[in-house]
Amino acid sequence: MPNINNQEILNWQAFLKIKAAESKDKRLSHFYNASTYDAETKVRDIDFVALDFETTGLDAKKNSIISIGLVPFTLQRIACKEAKHWFVTPEDKLQEDSIVIHGITHSDLKGAPSLLRILEQLLDELAGKVVVVHYRRIERDFLHATLRGLINEGIIFPLVDTMQIEADIQAARPKKVIDWFKKPQAVSIRLGSSRTRYNLPTYPPHDALTDAIATAELLQAQIYHHFSPDTPINKLWL
């Protein structure tokens, strides 16, 4: 991450304002100008957008994005009608082993646009909303790295990471007496496993849009179970 971490950004609105002024790329300054919510806004009043990338690997510096799924939602409803899904031409070569994972093949990507061509559309979808991901190291890092490669400028904005929320909840879980006799076992906080704890259905993984919807559902569930509609957004975003 470029010289910031989430602890340092105490005021996202002010931060985005500075970024808007600094940005040379029109699309980016436009995006930053849409700003974000006041830190005290209740989650019931927030427009979220769940975002998921499928990538050719896990290293943002070496690998690239091959598909993007997103779906806008609120605490009440996930709007499938407004869902978006793109395949994009990877900057690096599509590896055979990632074909196995995503089931995305060369022919799917044939004729797919480069991310640059859909960038404006993508940023419009995200602008002004609170982006929700499961495991921010992928979406935040890949988007940042890809934009640096394409327009020589990174991107940073507030995110809600349902995996981080799940990790915090699991860490804070009171230990029962019986747990002292058990071997300590790491609880899985992957998307699928986290969802089962909220009795959410199992979906086939590795489709960017399905994962985005799955993430949106998970956040709704997490808030209803561990927070409340009145929780301020600054408790959740990073």
Place this chain on the structure above:
Amino acid sequence: MEVELLEIRNFISQYPPFDELPEEALIEVSKSVEISYYRAGSMIIEFGDKIHDLFMIRSGVVEIYRRNGELYNRLDQGGVFGQMGLLTSNKVRFPAKAIKDTLLYCIPENIFEDFCERYDVFADFVEVEGTIRLQQAVEDNSDDANSLTTSKVKTILSGEPVMLASTTTIQDVATTMAEENVSAALIHDPNLTDEGGDSFVGIITQRDLCAKVIAQGLDVETQVVEVMSTELISLDHNAYIFEAMLLMLRYNVHHLPILKNKQPIGLIEVSDIIRYESQNSLLIVSSIFQQNSIDDLVLLSHQLKDCFVRMINEDANSHMVGRAMSEIGRSFKQRLLELAEEKLGPPPVPYCFLALGSMARDEQLIVTDQDNAIILDNEYQEAEHGQYFEELAKYVCDGLAACGYTYCTGDIMATNPEYRKTQSQWEECFADWIDNPNPQALLNCSIFFDLNGVYGRPKWAEQLNAFILRKAKKNNRFLACLARNALNRTPPLGFFKDFVMEKDGRHKNSINLKRRGTAPLADLIRVHGLAIGSQSQNSFDRLEDIIEAGILPPSKGKDLQHAMEFISLVRIRHQALDIESDQEPDNNIEPENMSDFERRNLKDAFLVLSSAQNFLKFRYTANSMQQGK
């Protein structure tokens, strides 16, 4: 960019009413749903709220309530709710609550309205929910004096259970069981004190002796503790009989130890429950034979309706009801014949009184007319004996009519001289029907192919049946004619569509479930039965034989069984409802008295009948043409 919401489309497509919609409709829904999560215990919609979506449960459990808070329905994955509110000015009529963590697909009202216009199946599905009258009626009934639910198990215990020590040898256990004439014994451990009934450790049944001892070739000197079942399923003596029944079904056990203060005080067998359940109808049968005049029989016949209703409230299946009602009907006939012989003197020549049609098939219900005939001895002389049998037939048929078995409108009764024939005349008659088949002639005589000897020389009926089977089995022209007649009455498939078209809430039309359902089913099952030479008469028994003979496509036989059972049950239940609301029971069912469940399943059952008729047409007409060449 084309967004594909395959996951949602695939889910929705599995459940009614969406499972019958075309692909483009499924894609349309999947693209417009909104998803919403509800934590267990939270309200989804409250009474009087505005409602603008149809809800479909993706996962979880939802309970729907009446306005007074009573539970109306419990839905899970794939369940749909909210349609009542959407149809009635967008106000929630039935509040809904998530009972488990629930994920909902919310389908916007513009799609809902559009689909109601465009797709009959959709409109059909969502608009009938309002028909709750019958459902309520059925629910109310179940609270009534249902003896299985109100009687306790202790009332049917017949004595102390046989109790043996766990050290007893298998040989001794078997000997004791044989001596005591029981099919199971309880085992106690003599080393344990009997405090708190803790010494009761197992049960041994005939089934155990067979499966664990004989089948395994186990030494009979082995101690019983080695083979007894230790997973003890037992019940307190204050439990209800229906609980015993449920427990036995759930664990698939045939014996249930009954405990009092944890001490076994008895053992219930499946047969005890069955005996208890059919007691009422058996009681009627035995009292029929104690009546000494037609007037007394008429009085007794008034109890028939109660007995019928009671069996249904005790959840008897159609097979049980049909069998009991037919047995009662036969008993009336037999007693009337005894009374007739007392009055007219002994018969001049031997005879066999026949039951035809539903009674012969053991499928009689409460609304039934009498179909009967007489087989006379070959020595019979018209001039000499004619008058005796005319009077006998008149006495019996008039008696039956007085007891509620109305005269046959087609005049297929023993009072018709046509249907009093000697053994050889009957054989000639059947030979003519079978060898020179003519659809018109066969039209009215299909019920003669279901015949059963009730009184006199029942053996003659069996002989006649065997004769018919021999002749009919390989006679394709005859079978083709019979098959053609079996196709005359078709299921009312269009009925469901018309019903939806009328929106004023009044429905003049009704379906006759006998004429359009059970009768054509029985007809087509009879054709297959005759084709394979099945000796059974009952439709379910015939179906068993037909399935075994393998002439139906796989699983079609089972489908037919379910269809027959379901249509019969609906018919039976509606007759019971008519009786209870002091109306004359009939075979008609009006759509507004049907529950959603019944409608949907009835439609499925009619579809099964329809496809079975197509198969019948194909199978027998095709064969007869080949033979014709």
